[in-house]
Amino acid sequence: MLSFDPKTLTELQLAELIAYHDRKYWEDNSPEISDDDYDALTRALTALNPAHPLLRKVSAVTVASEGKVIHDNPMLSLDKAYSLEEVMEWAGKFARSKDEVILVQPKYDGISALWENGVLSTRGDGYTGEDISDKVPLIELESVAGIMPLSECKSPIRGEIVIREDDFRTLYSKIRNRNGQLYKNSRNAAAGIMGLKDISLMLLQKAKLTLVDYNLHSIQTTYGQLREEWQSFLEKIEALPYPMDGIVLKFSDQTLYESLGATAHHPRGAIAFKFSGIRCQSVLRSVEWSFGKNCLTPVAEIDPVEIGGVTIRHASLHNLQNILDKDLHIGDIVTVERAGDVIPYIVSAEPGEKRVSCLIENCPCCNAPLVRELPELRCINPDCFETRLRMLLSAVKNIGIERLGEPVLRRLMKTLNVRSLPDLFRLTASDFLRVEGFAALSAENLYREIQSARTVPDWQILASMNIKGIGPNIAKVILKAYPFHELRTMTAEQLAAIDGIGPERGKAMETEFRNGAEALDELLSCVTMLEQQQGNNGESKTICFTGKMPEKRSYYEKLAAKAGYEPVSTVTAALSVLVAADVNENSSKLQKARKSGVQILPLEEFLASVSGPEVQTSSSAPVQEDLFGF
Ligand SMILES: [Zn+2]
Incomplete structure (x- = not known):
């Protein structure tokens, strides 16, 4: 971060600083400040003098050139936005209706280039670029037509020359520059290689760059949907394997785009959203490993930074693989992103001076x-x-004991030595009174809640077995294919053939079913299993709820699940039952159900048709030892 507030500088001071950093970035290829800080400087200058000539200059990487190329259509740079609000303002100014189609594309962090008639040229100042055709042997093209050596492409392409992140991790871990050193990051490598007068050393080392067609990755949306879908765009685009510093939004309709024209330096029909509005650089200070169900999850502790008005001290690191992939060490300089409600996470890292x-x-x-x-x-x-x-x-969540959270469970484990679901089912209300924080009423309530979970659909039992890869959804899929009592004798091949499992997980599951046999017997001795209600087509019966009901939605869904239904949240023609608080209402769910001929049930009738969990809470659940034929 800058050690001063750029807003306190004069116009002249800002201009000098920007010119200096332009040279470091574009000509020397060794930037001294982050993109965020650079943007802060240009924004401060814009505030003082929006017409300053420095702001108009379209900076371009200096490339070792064979000559000049004059662009028939100027390659202008895009106006920038730093928040969703600024993007919405731009779209709102020009969109003709809510249905105006907008294209969302990655903003690559590379060298923009044009391939036309066998000549590859840079953007240059937008009007005149450099001829860099001598680099073509190093470049692979990714376009809508597929992947091919650039030299084989006959049609004109506008795009960006980058080094794919996966290529940088693999190929470039061995490729050295003229000084015999490895490149620091993919942007440096791309700019460095494009600046070479002689590429023979790179050809020898099998260096590869990629020209990505701007139209290759393009997501379509409308002005009306833009805000709602914003987060999903960011996620989809960030998952692409290229160095990027933002996203580009532009109107899809060419007539509109052209009619909007351009200012002296930006087309009006497009805008670039810069990640710097949601990203910041910091230093990795330590990594804490927190416990998850099957693994330890790393969390980064970083020097505090502010993004979007929130101070960030921790960032997600996902898993061990991510740390290895990014070669993260304590002391590294990390780029942290926080977009919307997503937990901040580390996007990329560069080696720090001292690394641990x-x-x-x-x-x-x-x-x-x-x-x-x-x-x-x-x-x-x-x-x-x-x-x-x-x-x-x-296991507690999957078997349906919803109100037993981590802090209480921790105390039950410590004080009462609980280690498994059967341990929990065997506890009495008076046992809970021995645990810190419990009184007569809370002990009784928890006891009832736990006992009510003893009558439970088969898939919830399977999901609560803690078999890696079997959560509620896969459990349902498995039990649609095979009855519960066959699970233990199922082979890896049978399991692998089920949708969503595959050979590797099938093998692991086979082993876990065998190893878990004893624990399963014990669990089955404590519960009453409800098998899935089957519809005519052998599928389980689905149920959906609509309207304002006296209890929480989850309460009714639980009742339905206990009666063997599968609760779903949307109405389709395949839905078995829609339960309505008021069947005369005109909610979209009711309208859809009427149109598709789905059975509609008033809430009272539904309640009458299922017996509430209270009825089945006796501790006399039948012992089911014979279930597996032992
Ligand atoms: Zn341990």
Whole structure:
């Protein structure tokens, strides 16, 4: 971050600074400040004098050139926006209706270029570019027509020359520059290589650059949908494997685009949203490993930075693989992003001066040696308290004991030595009174809640077994294909053939079903299993709710699930039942159901048709030992 507030500088001071950093960035190829800081300087200058000539200059990478190319259509740079509000303002000014179609594309952080008639040229100042055709042998084209050597493409292409991030990680871990050193990042490498007078050393090392056609990755939306879909655009575009510093939005209708024309330096029909509005640089200070169900999850602690008015001290690192991929070390300079409500995370990193490994070898809870099961890092000690807690917490949620959260479960484990669902089912109300924080009423309530979960649909039992890869959704899929009592004898091949499982997980599941046999017997001895209600076509019966009801939606969904229905949130023609608080209402769900001939049930009738969980809370759940034929 800048050590001063650019707003305190005079116009002349700002201009001198910007000119200096322009040279460092564009000519020397060794920027001294981050893009964010550079943008802060230009914004401060814009505020003082929007017409300053420095702001109009379209900067271009200096490339070793063979000559000049004059562009028939000027390649102008885009006006910039730093927040969704600024984007909406731009769109709102020119869109003719809510249905105006807008294209969303990546803003690549490379060298913009034009390929036409066998000549490759840079943007230059927008009107005259440099001929860089001698670099063509290094360049692969990615366009709507597919991937090919650029030299084979016959049609004109406008795009950006970049090094793909995956190429940079693999190819460029061995490619050295003229001084025998590795490139620091893909942008430096691309600019460095494009600046070479002689590319023979690069050809020898099999260096590869990519020209990405601007039209290759393009998402279509409308002015009316833009705000709602914003977050999903950001995520989709960021997942692409190119260096990017923002997204480009432009009107799809060419007639509109052209009619809007351009200012001296920007077309009006397009705008670039810069990630710098949501990104910031910081330093990685430490990594904390928190416990998850099956693994340890790394969280970064960084020097505090402010993005969008919020101070950020922690950022998600996802998993071990991500740390290895990014070669993250404590002391590295990291780029943190926070967009909308998403948890801040680390987008990229550059090596710091002093680097310390952030990996751990032993479990922070039980000190057992950790196991790398990429992408995750795992503690496989069955007695590890924290790992056990996370697994039990997940089992508790999946079996439907909704109000038992982590803090209380932790206390139950500590005080009452609870380790499994059967342990929980065997507790009495008076047991809870021995636990800190419980009084007569709260003990009774938790006891009832736990007991009510003893009558439970088959898929919830399967999902609560903590078998890796089997959550509620996969559990339903499996039980649609096979009855519960066949699970234990299922082969890896049978499991692998089920949609969404595949050979590797099938094999692992087979083993886990066998190893978990004893635990499953114990669980089955505590519960009454409800099998899925089957519709005519063998599918399970689906149910959906609409209208204002006295209890929370989740309450009714739970009742329905216990009666063997599968609760869903949308009405389709395939829906079995729609339950309405008021069947005479005109909600969109009711309208759809009437149109598609879906059965509509008043709430009272639905309640009468299912027996509430209270009725089945007796502790006399039948023992089901014979279920597996043992
Ligand atoms: Zn452990």
